[in-house]
Amino acid sequence: MSGEPLLSIKGLKVHFPISSGGLFGATRPLKAVDGIDFDVFPGETLGIVGESGSGKSTIGRAVLQLIKPTAGKVVWLGTDIAGFTRGQMKARRREMQIVFQDPLASLNPRMTAGDIIAEPLDTFEPQIKADERKARVQEMMAKVGLLPQMINRYPHEFSGGQNQRIGIARAMILKPKLIVADEPVSSLDVSIRAQIINLLADLQKEMGVALIFISHDLAVVRHVSHRVLVLYLGKVMEIAESQVLLSRPRHPYTQALLSAAPVPDPEVERGKKRLLIEGDLPSPLDPPSGCVFRTRCPKAQGQCGQDIPALEARGGAGDHLVACLFPD
Amino acid sequence: MTSVLSVKNLAVSFATPEGAVAAVDGVSFDVEKGECVGIVGESGSGKSQTFMAVMGLLATNGKATGSIKFQDQELVGMKIDKLNKIRGSKMCMIFQDPMTSLTPHLKISRQLTEVLVLHKGMSERDARAKAVQMLDRVKIPDAKRRLDQYPHEFSGGMRQRVMIAMALICEPQLLIADEPSTALDVTVQAQILELMQELRAQGDMSIVMITHDLGVVAGLCNRVMVMYAGAFCETAGVDEIFHDPQHPYTRGLVGSIPRLDRPGEERLTAIRGQPPNLQHLPKGCSFQERCDFVFERCIAERPALAPFAPERAKSCHLKDFDKEGKAIR
Numbered sequence: 001m002s003g004e005p006l007l008s009i010k011g012l013k014v015h016f017p018i019s020s021g022g023l024f025g026a027t028r029p030l031k032a033v034d035g036i037d038f039d040v041f042p043g044e045t046l047g048i049v050g051e052s053g054s055g056k057s058t059i060g061r062a063v064l065q066l067i068k069p070t071a072g073k074v075v076w077l078g079t080d081i082a083g084f085t086r087g088q089m090k091a092r093r094r095e096m097q098i099v100f101q102d103p104l105a106s107l108n109p110r111m112t113a114g115d116i117i118a119e120p121l122d123t124f125e126p127q128i129k130a131d132e133r134k135a136r137v138q139e140m141m142a143k144v145g146l147l148p149q150m151i152n153r154y155p156h157e158f159s160g161g162q163n164q165r166i167g168i169a170r171a172m173i174l175k176p177k178l179i180v181a182d183e184p185v186s187s188l189d190v191s192i193r194a195q196i197i198n199l200l201a202d203l204q205k206e207m208g209v210a211l212i213f214i215s216h217d218l219a220v221v222r223h224v225s226h227r228v229l230v231l232y233l234g235k236v237m238e239i240a241e242s243q244v245l246l247s248r249p250r251h252p253y254t255q256a257l258l259s260a261a262p263v264p265d266p267e268v269e270r271g272k273k274r275l276l277i278e279g280d281l282p283s284p285l286d287p288p289s290g291c292v293f294r295t296r297c298p299k300a301q302g303q304c305g306q307d308i309p310a311l312e313a314r315g316g317a318g319d320h321l322v323a324c325l326f327p328d
Numbered sequence: 329m330t331s332v333l334s335v336k337n338l339a340v341s342f343a344t345p346e347g348a349v350a351a352v353d354g355v356s357f358d359v360e361k362g363e364c365v366g367i368v369g370e371s372g373s374g375k376s377q378t379f380m381a382v383m384g385l386l387a388t389n390g391k392a393t394g395s396i397k398f399q400d401q402e403l404v405g406m407k408i409d410k411l412n413k414i415r416g417s418k419m420c421m422i423f424q425d426p427m428t429s430l431t432p433h434l435k436i437s438r439q440l441t442e443v444l445v446l447h448k449g450m451s452e453r454d455a456r457a458k459a460v461q462m463l464d465r466v467k468i469p470d471a472k473r474r475l476d477q478y479p480h481e482f483s484g485g486m487r488q489r490v491m492i493a494m495a496l497i498c499e500p501q502l503l504i505a506d507e508p509s510t511a512l513d514v515t516v517q518a519q520i521l522e523l524m525q526e527l528r529a530q531g532d533m534s535i536v537m538i539t540h541d542l543g544v545v546a547g548l549c550n551r552v553m554v555m556y557a558g559a560f561c562e563t564a565g566v567d568e569i570f571h572d573p574q575h576p577y578t579r580g581l582v583g584s585i586p587r588l589d590r591p592g593e594e595r596l597t598a599i600r601g602q603p604p605n606l607q608h609l610p611k612g613c614s615f616q617e618r619c620d621f622v623f624e625r626c627i628a629e630r631p632a633l634a635p636f637a638p639e640r641a642k643s644c645h646l647k648d649f650d651k652e653g654k655a656i657r
Contacts, residue, residue: 045359051513051514051515052513055376060427088517161602162602185461186592188538189370189371189540189603190370190541190542190582190584190585191580191598191599191603191618192585192598193583193584194585194586194597195597195598195599195600195601196584197586197596197598198595198596198598201595216513216514217514218514218587218588219586219587219588220586221584222586222588223587224586226645233466246588248356253370256513256515257514257516258588259519260514260515260517260518261514261543261588262517262518262521262543262547262588263542263543263546263547263588263589264542264543264570264582264585265546265547265570265587265589266547266566266567266570267567268545268546268589269546269547269548270547272547274518274522274524276515276518276519277515280483280484280485280486280516281513281515317420325507
């Protein structure tokens with residue numbers, strides 16, 4: 001990727017205070033996101049993959065300032081927007097939008113599809129006339145594969161996949177520069193999932209929007225993304241072009257993730273030697289010292305418990321960064 | 329081979345304020361001894377309800393008709409106390425969400441040993457020893473100590489292991505697993521699937537794996553049955569399902585999964601439209617509105633599940649597909 005980044009995240013931290021019990025008990029921080037750097041370039045898709053509790057959704061929300069970052073910079077087109085007030089953020093919101101996981105829960109059940117899709121228009125371009133508003137909504141509906149005559153229907157009259165199309169239309173209608181898609185296909189059936197993945201790819205090609213695609217499913221992320229960022233317990237483990245990450249993963253966690261994902265091919269599955277990692281994700285309240293992955297890592301050594309590995313090229317290509325003391 | 333489970337013309341319907349909904353529409357199949365069958369389908373396809381009917385666990389507004397024979401005993405219409413002697417000991421089911429299937433205020437020990445004391449008449453002490461043995465078998469470290477813990481002290485993956493241990497403790501002939509790894513993280517899912525594979529290799533227990541994820545059945549099952557709108561649309565050996573699917577729905581499913589092992593792949597072949605409303609199924613084939621190969625006969629007449637090759641059956645009026653993927657009527 002070349003040129004100026006659209007979005008540049010530097011040292012982002014999001015800590016939530018958690019009560020340690022008792023009414024007046026002290027709080028301790030839950031480090032959901034703990035020091036993360038990455039860039040997003042215009043028109044690209046950056047995939048963020050991680051298991052539950054890795055902080056992937058928190059990153060998405062912190063980018064949009066829906067959660068205030070504890071520390072770090074969120075540089076949007078050259079301006080640090082971390083700590084912006086609601087009023088200051090409002091002007092930026094038309095350039096950055098979000099699509100949520102549960103389509104039905106993220107749509108107001110009392111509003112028609114047309115009103116939901118038009119809501120960003122009403123906020124940012126209240127001066128436009130009713131017939132132009134309708135025309136733009138119907139144009140957007142056609143783009144996401146909804147019939148324009150469905151404009152007066154309510155969310156409950158649509159299926160899950162169609163509701164996700166409404167959510168995408170709402171996010172796209174202002175022609176934003178960036179969309180954060182937080183598990184946009186996870187709640188959908190397999191056959192519908194492919195429709196939505198194809199739709200996002202088509203819209204990106206047509207409108208040149210950048211996407212941050214957040215998912216726990218490595219196969220889906222790999223399929224839609226130009227670059228992939230692997231997250232574990234609030235830290236970036238590895239970031240690389242998706243093709244490179246797939247063929248030459250350097251971090252043991254990425255290798256384990258790749259090996260764990262079931263492949264829909266009996267021959268491949270039967271012949272596969274699974275690189276199983278043991279145990280579960282440690283509690284983010286009490287993360288391991290040093291490298292956060294070391295408690296489950298097959299390659300962990302004494303040094304891993306002391307040094308926090310920085311995200312660096314470590315002898316590889318400049319755009320393939322890995323946070324491991326002993327990468328492949 | 330001998331059948332452990334033999335289902336004939338099973339129909340499940342639910343009474344709703346809008347009228348009866350046929351969730352399962354007359355399915356017939358056998359599960360042989362020692363085999364692992366994958367049941368694949370999307371939400372609402374009837375895959376879970378078929379086996380809830382087998383276990384006699386349908387909701388109160390649900391009704392099962394037809395015949396379900398477990399080792400030659402008819403389960404449809406069987407008295408509850410007789411049924412209770414079979415389910416939970418000779419056939420067991422594990423569910424998607426391990427937290428909701430464990431009783432939160434009882435120690436694991438009590439939940440594990442209860443079946444042994446009730447079904448097998450074991451003493452508390454023997455039952456405890458057996459429970460420890462089972463936890464070891466599903467690879468829960470430090471089993472002796474963990475036996476006296478409560479469900480909330482276990483992580484998601486460990487809870488699912490406890491559930492599997494609970495299902496296996498009476499050494500059932502049939503294990504029904506309903507999306508056992510769906511609620512788990514990828515790395516933990518891999519651990520559970522590995523465990524299922526080991527269990528399969530160990531004994532002559534039959535396994536039914538219900539899932540929406542074709543990747544899960546690929547490594548585990550020897551036979552796959554694909555469900556759509558309450559009926560089977562294709563049944564075949566696992567290799568045929570993935571390498572030579574014959575029903576347009578199966579072909580669509582296989583093509584719509586992004587694959588990690590095929591880099592540089594372009595577009596997914598999505599299935600258009602959405603699953604039909606079970607209350608208003610069309611007269612002909614239930615897949616007609618989403619099918620790329622639909623012709624007059626599909627609209628007029630519902631295709632029955634019919635064998636077309638050894639060990640293979642499909643419910644489709646098409647004869648075959650040629651090498652370019654063109655349909656032959």
